Amino acid sequence: QSMLTQPPSVSGAPGQRVTLSCTGSSSNIGAGYDVNWYQQFPGMAPKLLIYVNTNRPSGVPDRFSGSKSGTSASLAIAGLQAEDEADYYCQSYDSSLSGYVFGTGTKVTVL
């Protein structure tokens, strides 16, 4: 059972800015644990997109940015492109489960 809640879907026009939310609780994000974000295309393995809340691995466009506040985190995609259509998952550590948890996932659609 996921402890991190994401909206099932988000859509936007090309060039638009969209924001994906990840809502946790006092045992994960709210406890100060860091948030990572992953991008997954159909039939492919997930790819790390943002680590430790705000950091982009080499090769990830700066259109992607992450933030964290309180019991939630957000992933923003600026200048949305058709190639951004994918599923996005947040992930953190949960102290009540003593393990890592993933969000429910958000499907981004480019209109």
Place this chain on the structure above:
Amino acid sequence: QVQLVESGGGLVKAGGSLRLSCAASAFTFSDFYMSWIRQAPGKGLEWLADISASGETIHYAESVRGRLSVSRDNSRNTLFLQMTPLTADDTALYYCVRGTLWFGELSFDFWGPGTLVTVSS
């Protein structure tokens, strides 16, 4: 470039056992935590376990604790997963994943393509 290749998936009968392997290359395997993460068809991601670089420390998800065993052989750059008994709920794509520690927590920075396990009743 980092490569992780899982093997051992396939059709398994309910109540049976599963043994997966993951061959790692192009990085110093013995320097990194490794994890197993699975994804049921059409569903989200589920972390199963992680094992420290030396293999001395292993953590398991509550959902599989007691049924899952993870180990590694640093001399062969290989990660292993054993699970028994299996149920239909274990049907999933199993990913071998490298983890990097940041301030005591893992981010999962490289993923294998996954190996599909189907449990039949």
